[in-house]
Amino acid sequence: MALYRKYRPASFAEVVGQEHVTQPLSVALDSGRINHAYLFSGPRGCGKTSSARIMARSLNCVNGPTSTPCGVCPSCVSLAPGGPGNLDVTELDAASHRGVDDMRELRDRAYYAPAESRYRVFIIDEAHMITTEGSNALLKIVEEPPEHLIFIFATTEPEKVINTIRSRTHHYPFRLLTPMAMRGLLERTVEAEQAQVDDAVYPLVIRSGGGSPRDSLSILDQLLAGAGPDGLSYEQAVALLGVTNDSLLDAAVEALASEDYAAMFATVDDVIEGGFEPRQFALDLLNRLRDLMVVRTVHDAMNHGLVDVPSGREAVLSEQAARFSPDQLARMAALTNDGLSDMRGATSARLLLEVMCAKLMLPTAAAGSISGAESVAAAAPASPAAPARGGSSDSEEKKPARRFERKSVREQREREQREREERERQQRQQERERQQRQQERERQAESPRTESPQEVAQSEAPQAQPAAESAAEPEREEAGEEASTSVVEHQQSIVEQWPEIRRAIFEANARTGVMIAEARVLEETPEALTLGHHTGALATRLSAPEHAEVIAQAITQVTGAQVTVSCVIGTRVPARTAASENTADADTEEEEPARPEPRAPGGWVAPQLPPEPGTTAPVREPEPEKKPEPPRRRWQERAARGNPYARPGQQPPPPEPEEPSDYSGRDPYAGMADSVPLPPEPEPDDAAPEHEAPPSMPTPTPGPPVEESEEDVEESFAREAAEGEGSADRRDQRTVAIELLQEQLGAKLV
Known part of the structure; x- marks a missing residue:
């Protein structure tokens, strides 16, 4: 029989390492406070099912309910470890009986009274495997069971049991055994078996069992089964369990302490040549580093049971722990843990093990090299140019921060910088223009008379200069040039800043800004500004005081000039005089394209009559170059000309005189609508x-023969x-x- 079955506990007093569960259960049994449902949870192999059987035995004992069954009554004998069992205690494996039909069958059987015992007990192992439907089928009887019925659920995952069942049970959590408790259990088992086991084998079994009594007893059972007549030796246990020999771990720790790369990689080669698993070696090395860290930081840790080592190994571990600092041990343990994660499922485990060992030795060497570099940098003389380049060093320190800033932040910063530079440039330009205007005003104030641009042009024209000019002629000519130059420069500044002036007008008065949208600067002097508009109603409205004042204030705000504003009909710029052409800058103002020839009400072009004798024919200005238009149909052409029925040579009717209209009572936007x-x-x-x-139409009188174009x-x-x-x-x-x-x-x- 297996050891974990042979040495299964028969009472709560024999259960090892679960005193936090067995003690309250014993008190409840002795006091008679029995609940109808219990939930035992915990890791595998920690005694849940064994405790459930002890509970059923204690409930049905002749002297029970009691925490110490007599062991001689029929119920105690049948429920003892290795006993045949009885009909009143049923064990059900929910992993294989988890459906709703199985739970319904169990529910039907549960209503029957016990045959020979005090209670009918159902022990359901792996209760978390029951389906939701099965749990719902079992819920009603768990809520309101008969007085003779008791349920004991055992599970490794209590959170998967539905809440309606878990809330109606007494929950007792089991846990794994400590190394000291496990060692005592193993020693008692070996003594009961009358076997010889080397003292260094117990730590290997405890570590391999992972704190589970059932797993540890199974490992011990395997080792004892393969032991010879001389007992179980350490070498046999290492070979069977596949754990790393202590000599290899000691060699690895020695290489880490002495920073010997050759010894470390030789140890790794011995691990591979000895057939040990690389990941198992890393796990054993992590356990050794843990023991060294505890021994290094906790006084008398081995006597307190914090470190489980074979007898005679205490001095070796203490000597190894003294060669490292706590920080070094903690860092190496963390690196080893990371290496274990990388080696899980890896195909080249040896390569990863060697990389991990190189990292374990790297921190100490790296720290020494870094400290040496810092000492060399501190001993190096300072550059004499370093104090003078303080500003550049500050800028260099800021560059990395800007290099890694987000794109949106960088664009916002660059945009703000451009706007700031543009504002500064405009302010400098306005300041220069303001100074120039101030100088012009001062020169004009000192000059006794300032001639107009027309007078300056006439004075400079060769045909207008008399031969008998006095000596004051050069002075008047110079004064005229200065005045014309100031006017042209000021006009250029107004034209260049006209979009900004329009924005200022719109911000001050939106209505004035809309009306001035099509206005144009015609003539400007230091005291007055003349605007032109192709719509008469809007020109009249813009000349009104309320709108002219808004325009003048906007011009003052932008250019600083104090002018009076007036608006006339028409947007043709007057021709420049000779003086203005000589003194103007390279940027000249464009002239308004010539107006189209007058058309009769019918839409055709009025013919030009020949000039009368003795008169000079007016010089026609060249028509502006027309842009090519898309081809249109004939009826569209005729409709565009206004009279689709006019014949060639037919004289147009005389134009009807326009009635004078007063625009004062009209809406200022009427002109804009009429112009469409x-x-x-x-x-x-x-x-x-x-x-x-x-x-029916009379034959028209043919006109003079002219060469007709297309x-x-x-x-x-x-x-x-x-x-x-x-x-x-x-x-x-x-x-x-x-x-x-x-x-x-x-x-x-x-």
Whole structure:
């Protein structure tokens, strides 16, 4: 029989290392405070099922319920370790009986009264394996069981038991045995077996068992089974368990203490050649480092049971611990633990073990090299240029921080820097301009008379200079040049800053800012500014005091000049005089393109009559270059010209005189709305063909023969349609649109 079954405890007094559970259970049994359900939880092999059997034996003893069963009554004999058992105590493995049908069968059996005992006890092992449906099927009887029924659940994972069952049980947690308690159990078992075991074997068994009594007894049973007539030796135990020999661990610790790389890698080679598992060697080395750390930091740790070592090894461990500092031992233990994690499932375990050993020896050597480098740096003389480069060193210290800053932060910083530089540049420019204007005012105040730009131009023109000028002529000429130069420079500054002035006007008065959007600077003097607007209503409104004052204040805010503002109709810039052309800067103001020729109300161009005798024909300004327009259809061309029925050579009717209108009562935005062209009128259905005139119209008198261009030919085609009488088109927009789609695109009305 296996040792863990043969030496299973028969009472709570024989249970080892679980006094925190056995003592309260014994008190409850002796006092008769019995609950209907218990939950025993804990690691595997720590005595949960054995304690459940002891509980059932104590409940059904003839002298019970009692914590000390008599052991002679039929119930105690049948429930003793190795006994046959009885019908009133049922053990169920929930790992194989976990379904709802199994729980229903158990529930049906539980209602029957015990056959020969005081209680009917159900011991359910691995209770966490029961399904949710099975637990719900068992829940009702666990809530309200009969008086003769007691449940004992045993599990390694109590959190997986449903709360409705766990809350109705008395929960007793079991735990693993301490090394001292485990050593006592092993020694008593070896003594009962009358076997000879080397004293150095017990630490190996305890470490391999991991604190579980059942696992430790199973390992001891294996070792005793393979022992010879002389007993179990340390070498046999090491060979069977696969643990690392103490000689290899001592060699590794010695190499770490002496910082001998060759000895460390030779030890690793001995581990591999000896057939030991590299990960097992790392685990044993970690345990040795732990023992050394405890011995180094805790006084008399071995006598207090904190370190379990074979007899005669205490002096060796104390000597090894004295060669390291606590910090070194803690650091090496942490590195070994990390190496263990890396070697889990690795294919080249030896390589990882050697890397781990190199890391274990690295900290001490690295610390020595770092300290040596610091001493060399401290002994090096300081550079004589270092104090003078303090500023550059500060900037170099800031560079790494900027190098790793986020992109958004860097862009924000660069944008703010650009804005700051732009503001500084504008302030410097405004300051220079302000100083120049101040100097100009001072020169003008000192000068007895300041000539206007027109006078300066006339004085500089060769035909206007008399031959008998006095000696004061150069002085007047110089004064005129200075005045014209100041005017041109000031006007250039206004034009250059006009967008900024418009923004200032809009911020001060949004209504004035909207009206001045299409205004243009025509003429400017140090005291007055003349603006031009192509809409008469807006020009009148801008000349009003409330709007002119807003514009003047904005100009003062931006340029610092005090001017009076007026606005006229038209945006054509007057021609420069000779003096202004000579004194102006390279940036000249563009002239307004020439106005288009006047058109009659019908839309055609008014013919230019020949000049009368004795008069000079006015010089026509060249028309601005027209941008090419996309091709349009003929009816669109005719509609754009205003009169689709005019014939070539037909004289236009005289223009009707415009009625004077007063804009004072109109809305200032009316002009803007009127300036938007209306959509073209649709071509009537009854219009005459384009290539011939209606017979009812009189033949027009042909004009003088002129050479017609392509554009004139198209206009002549449009005028041919004007011979016939027009009729009012009373169709609505939808009808016109449908007819146009049918005519031009061939669409059909569905």
